[in-house]
Amino acid sequence: MAKTLPKTDVVVVGVGWAGSIIAAELGKEGLKVVGLERGRERGLKDYSMIHDELRYGIRYELMQDLSKETLTFRNNMKERALPMRQLGSFLLGEGLGGSGVHWNGHTFRFLPYDFEIRSKTVEKYGEEKIKGLQLQDWGITYDELEPYFDKYEKAAGIGGEENPFGGKRSNPYPNPPMKETPLTKRFKDAAKTLGMKPYHMPSANMSEAYENQYGAKMAACQYCAFCERFGCEYGAKADPTVAVIPFAKNTGNFELRAHSNVTEVIHDGSKATGVKYVDVQTKEEFIQPAEIVVLTSYVMNNTRLLLSSKLGRPYNPDTGKGVIGKNYCYQILPGTTGFFDDEQFNTFMGAGALGATVDDYNGDNFDHSDVDFIHGGSISINQSGARAIQHNPVPQDTPRWGKEFKKQSIKYFTRSMNIGTQGASMPTRTNYMDLDPAYKDAYGQPLLRLTYDFSDQDKNLYNYIGKITDQIMKEMGASFINDRSPLEHYDIVPYQTTHNTGGVIMGAEKETSAVNNYLQMWDAENVFVVGASAFAHNGGYNPTGTVGALAYRAAEGILKYSKDGGALV
Amino acid sequence: MAAKTTDSKMSRRRFLRNSSYVAGGLVGGGLLGGLIGSRFNPETETASTGSVDSDHGTANQAQLYFTNPEKFEILQHAVERIYPKDETGPGAIDLGVPFFIDHQLAGSWGHNAREYMQGPFFPGSNFQGYQSPLKRNELFDVGIDRLDSYSQEKFKNKFTELEGEQQDEVLKDFEADKVKMRGATSKTFFNQLRAATLEGVYADPAYGGNLNMEGWKMKSFPGHQMSYINQIESDKFVEIKPKGLHSY
Structure with missing residues (x-):
């Protein structure tokens, strides 16, 4: 029998970037916020043995x-779905700060094109161009979202220089760009020679010591090369546990409960009354009543909680109707590894978001009239720091083990580099999420079922952009490059990217979207669902900058709702 | 066991050291592998090269998972083929990799403690990942037994008695999924074995492999360093003495 606790103004489910921003912004305005986090509490003091590749980079202790x-x-829908028994393709977060603890810190703003992708594509290329894609506008424009991008970049101390293809900015980045290295310089020189417009990657690793609007002091990055998959023991990476949560707690209005796994949103069909959760250590069950429920527990859990709580209209892939679970997207990642026989580089040094980028082949920055896909991707060199276990680059005909493998992988550890693309991913009717009919979690709840494969759009984008990354790498002077393996079926095993999106998408119409542009559910006015779950498609960048902006937008909406009530749009 | 006496250890260590210089320098790793396979019990050889600090490797070089020395020996031979000693530097055995794997199998990784192990189990497609009901240490038990029985089928000999090239052929058949195995595919086992070998070569020495940071030294990887802020802009390649977690 679950114990019912005293009612709070707002309950937040999942305390990563989105949850902590909501807690800080609402706590500041006097709303009482309870944050439920299924993992443990953690912070700077817990990262003192973090330079351990096996523990964190390979065994994924923070995930x-x-x-x-x-x-x-x-x-596909004909197959039997089976559990993802081991982490691989993407690395889901758990614990205070969520994936914001172990991200690299690439912090882009999606392009103006992204938010109005359907209208703009149809207007320029005609309806035929988006055939087979379940493409939608987001119900908000870049210009409307700009002030929220600005707030997030200030909170996270982003260092960067203006993107020549980016939307209009109200302010420059709060920090200067990261350092220029021989690798970033070489990339930029090659890109310029090829007529592109390179710029330094916007970074949440502090290029200088920085204090944000919450009074959080962050140290300058040391380029120690343990960033992605690791926490930062210097407090030099913007991480919710450093940048936002201390402030939220100091408001006196935020109560954090760790080890609290939410299993249900309790509701009457049009309004939620609170959530049910289990203390994962003692196994006790609680009901936390609240005026407003905010789901900030990543793409997967936001979708799963709504489906298992039977809140909102589940998506039906046969008809394309319904919204919860709709438009799951991932990312397309063409890239090139270049090998340098006569030069050696400090590839083991770096920082998560140390890099340089070109956007000439992103969004609609190039003409798509004669290509068989839409959108594109940001192309970057990222010197995040190669580590010994994970990084064994070898020329393509090298065996996977034995003497020759040993020789080549040792040689090229410091004599190779990689150009990668964050390629946009477009929604289709049959890429979606629902509840699994057979498998359950440790608390008896059905697991989320993901049905996903690459489309022709994805393959065509991959092939086209891959030729561009080859070109840049050759221009950089590589002795040789590897052939790219063709993009065939999506495989859940090799690591690709933790940039999953969709499932609770935003939009201008109730029929086709789950939340409005304040991230308020159309079907339950006191439920807000925040995160990359709201992306109607995935753009050609890392998602966190846009997630941060949406979190600030949602915080404003929640405040408005707490005063006036009703539908905000 | 008798092989652990100091005398036999010394003589075998000396034997390997001498023969490896010859083999590595003149005819390459194949002969060395053959020598290890046919004449040398690699179990006793863990601190054999002059460059490895023998004090370092002793205290935690005991099996915490394997209780059958023959099975441990098969593991030793297999990982040495995956990452052989040669003119580039030490191989898996000298780096302590078999003990690394043994210790990993005894712990949470060997028991899949943080992985979803609820049934029902079905084989799955090529894109659905690990679907075996075997725990990882069971997978190694089954796989190691199968390395031996498959060697009998293919070469009428124990895996540890095969020439290096023959051992490679056995491993290649596992890798290519040509070997029938109980509870999992041979490819699954091989991939885990390969991954664990590389982990043992390059993980922090605290885990029992990468003895004396020799794995890192071969790659010019400096391990755990607090900062590269003063070198990150350098046009020149910087050699840095590696440091491990013990110096945190």
Whole structure:
């Protein structure tokens, strides 16, 4: 029997970037906020043995414990979905700060094109161009979202220089760009020679010591090369546990409860009354009543909680109707590894978001009239720091083990580099999420079922952009490059990217979207669902900058709702 | 066991050291592998090269998972083929990799503690990942037994008695999924074995492999360093003495 606790103004489910921003912004205005986090509490003091590649980079200690909860996966609707038993393709977060603790810190703003992708594509290329894609506008424009991007970049101390293809900015980045290295310089020189417009990657690793609007002091990055998959023991990476949560707690209005796994949103069909959760250590069950429920628990859990709580209209892939679970997207990642026989580089040094980028082949920055896909991707060199276990680059005909493998992988550890693309991913009717009929989590709840495969759009984008990355790498002077393996079926095993999106998408119309442009549910006015779950498609960048902006937008909406009530749009 | 006496250890260590210089320098790693396979019990050889600090490797070089010395020996031979000693530097055995794997199998990784192990189990497609009901240490038990029985089928000999090239052929058949195995595919086992070998070569020495940071030294990887802020802009390649977690 669950114990019912005293009512709070707002309950936040999941305390990563989105949850902590909501807690800080609402706590500041006097609303009482309870934050429920299924993982443990953690912060700077917990990262003192963090330079351990095996523990954190390979065994994923900071990530989700799949023995308690995972998802099931299949490539298409005819298959039986099976559990993702081990982490691989993407690394789900768990614990205070969420994936914001172990991200690299690439912090872009999606392009103006992204938010109005359907209208702009149809207007320029005609309806035929988006055939087979379940493409939608987001119900908000870049210009409307700009002030929120600005707030997030200030909170996270982003260092960068203006993107020549980016939308209009109200302010420059709060920090200068990261350092120029031989690798970033070489990339930029090559890109310029090829007529492109390179710029330094916007970074949440502090290029200088910085204090944000919450009074959080962050130290300058040391380029120690343990960033992605690791926490930062210097407090030099913008991480919710450093940048936002201390302020939220200091408001006196935010109560954090760790080890609290929410299993249900309690509701009457049009309004939520609170959430049910289990203390994962003692196994006690609680009901936390609240005026407003905010889901900020990543793409997967936001979607799963709504489906298992039977809140909102589940998506039906046969008809394309319904919204919860709709438009799951991922990312397309063409790239090139270049090998340099006569030069050696300090590839083991770096920082998560140390890099340089070109956007000439992103969004609609180039003419798509004669290509068989839309959108594109940002192309970058990223010197995040190569580590010994994970990084074994070898020329393509090298065996995977034995003497020759040993020789080549040792040689090229410091004599190779990679150009990568964050390629946009477009929604289709049959890429979606629903509840698995067979498999359950440790608390008896059904697992989320992911049905996903690459489309022709994805493959065409991959092939086209891959030729561009080859070109840049050759221009950089590589002795040789590897052939790219063709993009075939999506595989849940090799690591690709933790940039999953969709499932609770935003939009201008109730029929086709789950939340409005304040991230308020059309079907339950006191429920807000925040995160990359709101992306109607995935753009050609890392998502966190846009997630941060949406979190500020949602915080404003929640405040408005707490005063006036009703539908905000 | 008798092989652990100091005398036999010394003589075998000396034997390997001498023969490896010859083999590595003149005819390459194949002969060395053959020598290890046919004449040398690699179990006793963990601190054999002059460059490895023998004090370092002793205290935690005991099996915490394997209780059958023959099975541990098969593991030793297999990882040495995956990452052989040669003119580039030490191989898996000298780096302590078999003990690394043994210790990993005894712990949470060997028991899949943080992985979803609830049934029902189905084989799955090529894109759905690990679907075996075997725990990882069970997978190694089954796989190691199968390395031996498959060697009997293919070469009428124990895996540890095969020439290096023959051991490679056995491993290649596992890698290519040509070997029938109980509870999992041979490819699954091989991939885990390969991954664990590389982990043992390059993980922090605190885990029992990468003895004396020799794995890192081969790659010019400096391990754990607090900062590269003063070198990150350098046009020149910088050699840095590696440091491990013990110096945190």
